[in-house]
Amino acid sequence: MATILYTHPASAGHLTPPGHPERVDRIKAVWAALDAPAFAALDRREAPMGTEEEVLRCHPDSLLRRYRAEDPTEGFQQLDPDTWMSPGSLDAAFRSVGGACAAVDAVLGGEARNAFVAMRPPGHHAETEKPMGFCLFGTVAIAARRALDHHGLNRVAVLDFDVHHGNGTQDLLWNEDRAFFASSHQWPLYPGTGRESEKGAHGQIMNVTLSPGSGGAEMRGAWQDILAAALDFRPDLVLVSAGFDAHADDPLAGLTWGEEDFAWITHAICDMADDACGGRVVSALEGGYDLDSLAASVAAHVGVLMERGA
Numbered sequence: 001m002a003t004i005l006y007t008h009p010a011s012a013g014h015l016t017p018p019g020h021p022e023r024v025d026r027i028k029a030v031w032a033a034l035d036a037p038a039f040a041a042l043d044r045r046e047a048p049m050g051t052e053e054e055v056l057r058c059h060p061d062s063l064l065r066r067y068r069a070e071d072p073t074e075g076f077q078q079l080d081p082d083t084w085m086s087p088g089s090l091d092a093a094f095r096s097v098g099g100a101c102a103a104v105d106a107v108l109g110g111e112a113r114n115a116f117v118a119m120r121p122p123g124h125h126a127e128t129e130k131p132m133g134f135c136l137f138g139t140v141a142i143a144a145r146r147a148l149d150h151h152g153l154n155r156v157a158v159l160d161f162d163v164h165h166g167n168g169t170q171d172l173l174w175n176e177d178r179a180f181f182a183s184s185h186q187w188p189l190y191p192g193t194g195r196e197s198e199k200g201a202h203g204q205i206m207n208v209t210l211s212p213g214s215g216g217a218e219m220r221g222a223w224q225d226i227l228a229a230a231l232d233f234r235p236d237l238v239l240v241s242a243g244f245d246a247h248a249d250d251p252l253a254g255l256t257w258g259e260e261d262f263a264w265i266t267h268a269i270c271d272m273a274d275d276a277c278g279g280r281v282v283s284a285l286e287g288g289y290d291l292d293s294l295a296a297s298v299a300a301h302v303g304v305l306m307e308r309g310a
Contacts, residue, residue, distance in 0.1 A: 001111070001113060001310070003041075003113075003305045004042070004107075004111065004116075005039075005042040005302070006116070006117045007046070007047060010047075010088065013088025014092035014093070014121055015087075016076070016084050017084060021134075021252060022120070027120050029295040031118070032295065033295035033296070036299070039299075047102065050099075054142055054146060055094075057149060058137075058138050058142050059138070059172075060129060067090055071085060071087070072087055079136075080130070082133055083135065085136075092121060093121055096123060096139045100139045101143055103143070104239075113308070114279065116305055117282070117283065117284040117285065120285065122139070122243070122285065122287060123139030123140055123284070124138065124141075124164075125164070125168045126139075133164070133190065138169055138171075139284055140160075140166075140169055148178050154178065156178065156235050156236060156237045157233055158180070159183075159226065159230065159239070160181070161223075161241070161243060163243060164185055164186070164191065164243065164245065165183050165189075165193050166185075166194075167191045169241065173200070173204075174205070176202075182205070182207070182229065184208045184222045185209065185210065186253050186255050187210065189254075195207060196208065196209060210246075212253075212254035213256060215257060216258065216260070216264070219246070219261055219265065224268075227269065231272050231275055235273075235276050237280050238269060238272070238273040238280065238281045238282070241286045242284060242285055243288060244262060244286075244294050244301075245288045246261075247262075247288070247294075248293075250288065251290060252289050259293075266300070266304035279308065279309070281308075283301070
């Protein structure tokens with residue numbers, strides 16, 4: 001079985017003001033990387049449009065109404081200090097949700113062991129009632145709730161290796177005892193959440209902080225602990241918030257990972273998933289703002305998924 005890649009041209013329709021780090025060139029760099037001959041075997045599918053029903057698994061209708069009301073017909077609409085909408089943003093955000101949910105459906109349906117969702121805007125900073133940190137919808141949390149509520153799984157694990165804490169995912173899953181959420185992230189750093197004392201309503205959340213300047217060795221130690229805890233949870237599916245901004249070349253943070261570290265962490269997650277749930281992994285793009293290192297790191301990540309999913 002081939003690894004499934006979900007993406008859609010709508011990701012290029014989400015525009016941000018000049019100089020904004022979460023820009024269209026990010027997804028173009030990812031597309032170019034995955035167009036290389038090494039990725040010819042990917043099962044390429046268009047991300048479908050997500051539904052309001054799926055979004056409402058995590059967010060209130062008031063948030064949807066706000067986005068509809070503020071959806072610009074031209075130019076930009078600022079939602080918070082970092083987050084903007086353009087006329088194509090809602091379409092891109094709904095297709096991000098649709099791609100993640102379709103990936104869950106396909107992997108749980110046995111069409112592939114794993115899938116990667118290459119879409120933007122990212123999602124892990126969007127909290128229950130507000131956009132934040134470039135994110136409109138909590139895409140991976142919504143996908144987790146689809147796995148639990150639509151497919152009837154007993155437990156899912158959501159693993160986040162973006163350099164920034166996934167405060168939105170944590171908020172959306174805080175009271176969900178069927179979901180284990182773990183994040184490693186630079187500390188201190190935006191958004192200022194993710195202390196190790198933040199453990200969720202049922203003790204099912206795990207935060208591990210990494211010091212500025214630390215690299216692969218520190219990451220490996222942290223993730224050995226995270227993955228041991230995740231395996232103890234015995235998830236039926238593993239979802240990944242795959243941010244690549246812990247790379248040494250990324251301009252928004254100060255960790256020093258390289259492509260080999262993203263390959264290592266992908267192998268380690270797949271090892272845990274092999275033991276827990278038959279290798280079922282759905283990964284979705286989050287951050288990564290240096291175009292060259294983003295492209296190389298996504299290539300390393302997807303290359304491992306393809307190797308492990310074959």
